[in-house]
Amino acid sequence: MKSIVCFLMILICPGFIFAQKKFKVSFIVPDSTIIKNLSFSYYDYKERSDISITPVYEKNKATISHSYNTLYAHIRAELPSGNSWPAMTIFVTEKPATVTFPEHMNAADPFCSYTLTNAKDPKEEFRVANAHTQEARKHYQQVYDSVAANWTPADSLGYKRFREALLAIDYKKLEYISDHPNDYSSFITFERYTSSLLPPDLLLERFNTVFPANFRDSEEGAGVKRYLQDRAILEGKKKAISFTTKDIDNNKIVLEEVYSKKHVLLVFWGTWCGPCIEEIPTLREIRQQCPEEHLEIISLASRSPLEKVREFIKEKQMNWKHVVNDEDIRLLYQIHGYPEVILIDTKGNIIYKYSDYPDLHLQSLKKMLASLESNQ
Known part of the structure; x- marks a missing residue:
């Protein structure tokens, strides 16, 4: 009976198998006037981003505390100094941790010296890893400088050179990670900075064979694996992943039900994004070009x-469906930049993705839609 109850609990609450953890870190500085200029964040693997956190102040001490879902809590502190x-x-x-700064802090480099209690400093590991990619990064900069100034969307060769140089950096990172699999800093680099460009099948193979079990089997490790598996579907198989959400008027949307009847254009944007706003007139043209019975536009x-x-x-007369702040969909579709536009056919295939190749004013998309519309 107990085993059945436990099984049901896992089905209902998959996070049940991972106990919630909480960090507490105090930063002690010599001058209380400095303390409120410090800003703090921690990494959330589910959001795949750093989350700002407000400290509690006590004289010259700032204390931050929060639950975390990574193997170790990644804490970042920043202190502006001029333009840097x-x-x-x-x-x-x-374990409660402390970062204590010396009596005289270096104004130009305030984090050059400190004493840690119950905390690990990965600075040297990151420095060595960074040095391993130095030549690849230098080559990328040379390619960028030679291509970027006069590049046009018609220059597919230039774009290919740029892309290959960018990937070369990640391959060097992966090489370093494979040589240092037991360093948690390597796992972080794999998760945060390598897992979005290199082929997902290659990354899954490295994930399963390189890292130790305590990394792979952690809640964070499970999240990394899901992310790569979803990438394999989205990019490898070029298949849409269905989701259920509600639009701005509280109407239910099930993606699979929509694309089974007509093509779907997913538009990821934000009111804060200049290029997204510039794209709106083009989306209105597409709406006029393709009636709703043939194409569903969903702006997210x-x-x-x-x-x-x-x-x-x-x-802006945006006469199509809108979903607001459903960040689960952004994470599901692994959106790293805005705007992003994805076209899905009636079999659930992803047949166009803006970020695959620069498409000025969505000209290639409009041609594709015109061709599809003529075949209706």
């Missing part, structure tokens, strides 16, 4: 106030 933003990263566990606004989205819809 010096920063430090530490790894901590549930991220990190945008609801009322601001409503204003845009009214003022």
Whole structure:
């Protein structure tokens, strides 16, 4: 009976198998006037981003505390200095940790010296890893400088050179990671900076064979594996992943039900994104070109106030479906830049993705839609 109850609990609450953890870190500086200029964040693997956190102040001490879902909590502190933003990263566990700065802090490099208690400093590991990619990064900069100034979307060879140089950096990172699999800093580099460009099948193979079991089998490891498996579907098989959500008017949307009847254009954007706003007239042209019975346009606004989205819809005549701040869909489709536009056919195949190749004013997309419309 107990085993059945446990099984049901896991089905209902998959996070049940991973106990919630909480970090607590205190930063002690010599001058209390400095303390409130510090900013803090921690990494959330589910959001795949750093989350800002407000500290509690006590004289010359700032204390941050929060639950975390990574193997170790990744804590980042920043202190502006002129036009630069010096920063430090530490790894901590549930043991209360302390970062103590010396009596005289270096104004130009405030994080050059400190004492840690119950915390790990990965600075040297990151420095060595960075040195391993130095030549690849130098080559990338040379390619970028030679291509970027005069590049046009018609220059597919230039884009290929640029892309290959960018990938070469990630291959060098992966090489370093494979040689240092037991360093948590390697696992972080794999998760945060390598897993979005290299082939997902290659990354899954490395994930399963390189890292130790305590990394792979952690909650964070499970998240990395899901991310790569979803990439294999989206990019390898070029298949849409269905989702269920509600639009701005509280109407239910099930993606699979929609694309089984007609083509679907997913538009990831934000009210804060200049290029996204510039793209709206083109989307209106597409709406006029393709009637709703043939093409469903679904704009998905991220990190945008609801009322601001409503204003845009009214003022810009965005007469199609809108979803606001459903960040689960952004994460599911692994959106790294805006705007992103994805076209899905009636079999669930992804037949166009803006970020695959620069498409000025969505000209290639409009040609593809015109061809599809003529065959209706």
